[in-house]
Structures are given as C-alpha cells and as structure tokens.
Amino acid sequence: MSTPIPQPPGVPLLGNIFDVDPNNTWWSLKTLAEKYGEIFQIKVLGHRIVFVASAALAEEICDEKRFRKFVGGPIVEIRYAVHDALFTAFDNEPSWGIAHRIIAPQISPEALAGHFDEFLQCTDELLAKWQGLGSGAQIRPLNELNRLNLEATTLTLFGKKLNCLEGSEHPMLQAMEDSTSEAMKRPNRPKLLNWLVHGSKFKKATRTMRSFAAELVKQRQEHPSDRRDLLWAMLNAKDPETGKPLSDSEVIDEIVSMPIGSSTAPCAIAAGILFLLQNPDALAKAREEIDGVLGDGPFKQEHVSQLHYVAGVVRETLRLSCAAPGFNIEPIPKPGDKSPVLLAGGKYQVPHNQAMIIVLAGVNRDPAVFDEPLAFRPERMVGEAFERLPAGVKKWFGNGKRECIGKHWAWEFLVIVMTKLIRDVDFEAVDPNYQLKQDGWFNIRPIDFSVKVKARAR
Numbered sequence: 531m532s533t534p535i536p537q538p539p540g541v542p543l544l545g546n547i548f549d550v551d552p553n554n555t556w557w558s559l560k561t562l563a564e565k566y567g568e569i570f571q572i573k574v575l576g577h578r579i580v581f582v583a584s585a586a587l588a589e590e591i592c593d594e595k596r597f598r599k600f601v602g603g604p605i606v607e608i609r610y611a612v613h614d615a616l617f618t619a620f621d622n623e624p625s626w627g628i629a630h631r632i633i634a635p636q637i638s639p640e641a642l643a644g645h646f647d648e649f650l651q652c653t654d655e656l657l658a659k660w661q662g663l664g665s666g667a668q669i670r671p672l673n674e675l676n677r678l679n680l681e682a683t684t685l686t687l688f689g690k691k692l693n694c695l696e697g698s699e700h701p702m703l704q705a706m707e708d709s710t711s712e713a714m715k716r717p718n719r720p721k722l723l724n725w726l727v728h729g730s731k732f733k734k735a736t737r738t739m740r741s742f743a744a745e746l747v748k749q750r751q752e753h754p755s756d757r758r759d760l761l762w763a764m765l766n767a768k769d770p771e772t773g774k775p776l777s778d779s780e781v782i783d784e785i786v787s788m789p790i791g792s793s794t795a796p797c798a799i800a801a802g803i804l805f806l807l808q809n810p811d812a813l814a815k816a817r818e819e820i821d822g823v824l825g826d827g828p829f830k831q832e833h834v835s836q837l838h839y840v841a842g843v844v845r846e847t848l849r850l851s852c853a854a855p856g857f858n859i860e861p862i863p864k865p866g867d868k869s870p871v872l873l874a875g876g877k878y879q880v881p882h883n884q885a886m887i888i889v890l891a892g893v894n895r896d897p898a899v900f901d902e903p904l905a906f907r908p909e910r911m912v913g914e915a916f917e918r919l920p921a922g923v924k925k926w927f928g929n930g931k932r933e934c935i936g937k938h939w940a941w942e943f944l945v946i947v948m949t950k951l952i953r954d955v956d957f958e959a960v961d962p963n964y965q966l967k968q969d970g971w972f973n974i975r976p977i978d979f980s981v982k983v984k985a986r987a988r
C-alpha cells in the first residue's frame with residue numbers, strides 16, 4: 531500500500547486555488563513545502579500537480595532513465611516569445627539538439643576564460659558608479675545587479691557594450707519582467723481573459739525583446755568583426771551532427787533566451803550580499819582568502835579557481851537563495867503502459883503522466899542532509915564536504931541534458947562579481963532587521979532590500 535500524497539484541504543470546485551498566490555507562486559510553494567515536507571500535491575480546477583521537496587526524492591526524479599523535463603505551464607506560454615529555443619523546446623523537437631551543439635562550446639569554461647576582462651570591466655564600472663554616488667550612498671542591490679547582468683551578458687555573448695549601468699533602465703529589463711510574469715500567470719487564467727485583457731502586455735514585451743535581439747544581429751552584420759563569440763557561432767556555425775545552421779528566427783529566439791536565463795544570477799548575488807551581512811565571520815574569511823590570493827595586484831582569470839572559500843560562498847548562496855526556484859519533471863512515457871509510477875520504493879504512487887515540480891526551497895534546506903539547514907555556512911560547500919553532499923541538493927542549475935547551458939557563464943559572473951564586492955565594498959544594511967522575503971517569476975529575488983555602500987576601509 532502506498533502512502534497518500536498530502537494535499538491542503540482546498541475549497542469545493544476550485545480546489546487549492548487559494549493555497550497559491552498568483553503574484554508570488556514560489557513563496558507559496560516554499561510555505562507549503564515547510565508544512566507538508568518531502569512531497570505534496572495541489573489540485574486547481576481538476577488539474578493535479580505534484581511537488582517534490584526533499585533531496586532524496588529530487589535525486590530519484592532526476593534519474594534520466596525514468597524521468598525527463600516537463601515542458602508545460604509557464605514554459606509553454608513563454609514559447610510565444612522564444613518558440614522552440616533551448617529552454618522551451620519539447621523533448622522531441624530536433625531544434626534543441628541543433629542549438630545545444632552550436633551554443634554549448636561558446637559558453638564552456640575555456641571560452642569564458644577569454645571573456646574575463648569583459649566581466650571585470652563591467653563590474654569595475656558598477657563599482658565606479660557607486661563610488662560616484664558618494665560614501666554611504668543607498669542602493670538597491672537587485673536593481674544595480676540586474677543592470678550589471680544585462681551589460682555583461684550583452685558584452686560577453688554578443689559583443690555589444692550597452693552602457694546600461696546608469697541612466698534610465700534599459701527597456702529589456704522591464705520586457706523580461708513583463709513577459710515572464712505573464713507566462714507564469716496565463717496558465718491559471720481563462721483563455722479569453724488572457725487574450726482580451728493581458729494579451730497586449732505580452733505582445734509588447736515580446737516585441738521589445740525580439741527587437742533588441744534583431745538589433746544585435748543587424749549591428750554584427752553591418753560591422754563584421756573577427757570576434758568569435760556566441761553571436762558569431764549562432765550566425766555562422768553549423769551543427770556538427772546534422773550540418774544545419776540556426777535560422778534567422780532561431781537566432782533571435784536563442785538571443786532572447788540568454789538574458790532571461792541569465793537574470794537569475796543577479797537575484798543570487800543580491801541574496802548573497804544579505805547572507806554575508808548577516809554572517810560577518812564568513813565575510814571576514816572570504817576577504818582573508820581574496821586578499822591572500824590576489825594580494826595588492828590586479829584580479830586575474832587564474833585566481834578564479836584558487837578562491838575555494840569564495841566558491842563555497844557562491845554555492846551556499848545558490849543553495850539558500852534558490853534563485854532559480856525549481857524545475858519541472860515528468861515520467862518518460864512508455865508506449866502502451868499506463869501503470870502508475872512508484873516513488874521512494876513504492877511509498878508513493880503517481881499517475882504514469884504526472885507532472886511534478888521540484889521545489890528547491892524544500893530540497894536545498896532538507897534537514898535530512900543539512901545540520902541547521904537555514905544557517906549560511908560556506909564551509910559545507912568546500913572541498914570534500916561539498917563532494918560528500920548527495921546529488922539531490924546540488925540541483926541549482928537543473929538536471930541532466932536540460933541542465934542550465936549558462937552554468938559556466940553564471941559561475942564566472944558570480945565568482946568575479948562576489949569577489950570584487952567582497953574585496954572592495956563595505957555594505958551596511960539600511961534596515962538591520964531585514965529578513966529575506968522573495969518574489970519573482972522564473973527566478974526569485976529579495977524584496978525591498980537596500981544597502982548603503984562605501985569603499986572598503988583598509
């Protein structure tokens with residue numbers, strides 16, 4: 531006999547519609563994970579979704595022999611903007627393999643090492659901006675880091691300096707916010723309402739993002755260069771397996787997908803600043819390591835792999851921030867077999883085609899794995915201690931073949947930016963009692979978190 535999967539009581543007909551806040555879905559799921567533990571389900575308008583929130587069950591459903599990415603709900607909605615791009619392609623779409631094989635080599639660790647100076651240049655410009663604001667100026671880290679992220683993504687991957695750190699916010703940032711918020715909300719609204727009331731916002735955001743991408747392509751075509759970056763590969767490379775290039779429209783799809791994926795990184799760093807403020811010992815240790823490795827000299831690419839404690843800070847930040855809050859899984863269909871899928875050795879059963887969502891806020895803070903799961907302890911993410919952790923708690927970049935293709939870019943960005951912030955800036959919380967509260971759509975970020983910044987006192 532299997533154990534029934536827990537479910538909040540809900541209301542007649544509408545089911546659990548009131549258990550999930552459509553304006554902050556991931557925070558609701560975190561709250562439900564805290565209440566129900568390793569697995570729970572909700573039903574909305576007769577539609578059932580299962581959520582997995584323990585390390586062991588996450589590891590089990592990340593087994594690619596039995597399960598695969600489920601492309602449904604918001605991911606299908608955002609296809610309006612990016613069609614069958616990497617993030618949104620269904621399992622059977624050949625476009626995924628073609629794009630993956632063309633794009634992956636351009637964002638490998640080796641390729642990214644060549645962009646170190648560009649990452650550093652953008653980060654230095656942000657620090658110079660803060661310095662210009664005067665000592666003790668108040669900033670919102672998330673807003674500042676969103677700008678930095680768009681600046682660095684556009685420069686390193688597409689070779690264009692946007693200069694968007696200052697001045698009015700680049701329209702791409704609002705368009706990404708509008709398109710992802712719409713994609714999250716549309717599956718739970720009547721179709722007619724989506725079309726009549728909310729359609730124009732979705733269309734406008736899509737137009738803005740696709741024009742941004744088209745402009746990057748046009749510029750490169752009008753000013754050819756010998757720069758061999760991601761944009762070059764998208765425009766010129768052929769898939770080594772099929773010999774096919776990306777079509778013009780596919781290039782736009784993939785360009786638009788990159789800043790959307792990448793926008794997770796600033797959410798993590800903003801949370802990381804908070805964790806370091808709350809843990810002055812960790813901050814002091816990171817500074818000691820950085821000072822030891824970099825000395826008084828310039829920060830260089832070869833230092834990145836020597837910063838072991840900083841790597842621990844970044845991983846612990848990814849664990850506790852859950853900046854990408856989860857991902858979707860479904861059983862691999864077996865033709866003619868509709869028998870239920872067993873989980874945890876038969877403890878639970880789900881239907882053969884059940885969509886499941888891994889809720890990282892539960893998985894990453896699983897008390898079966900972590901002693902004091904809420905404590906920020908970079909030590910547990912360094913060296914052998916990190917190696918010993920089960921695979922289920924290291925899923926911040928997703929899983930298997932559909933794992934984040936930008937993970938090396940994200941790592942380079944996170945280590946470089948965190949190192950620079952720790953080395954050169956003194957942060958002070960505007961509200962010393964601030965407690966992390968997050969919201970977001972495809973990623974989650976600290977709400978209303980402000981700090982004062984000044985150059986580090988040496």
Ligand code: HEM
Nearest residue numbers: 616617788791792794795854857927928932934935936940
């Ligand atoms: C802290 C930073 C980041 C985190 C935590 C993160 C997390 C994730 C996760 C969990 C997935 C899997 C989604 C799924 O299974 O549905 C994913 C996929 C993806 N990410 Fe990231 N990401 C980050 C940064 C980036 C960056 C910098 C880029 C681009 C430069 C990027 C582009 C993508 C793309 C295109 C996919 C789809 C890959 C595929 O299905 O083949 N991400 N990311």
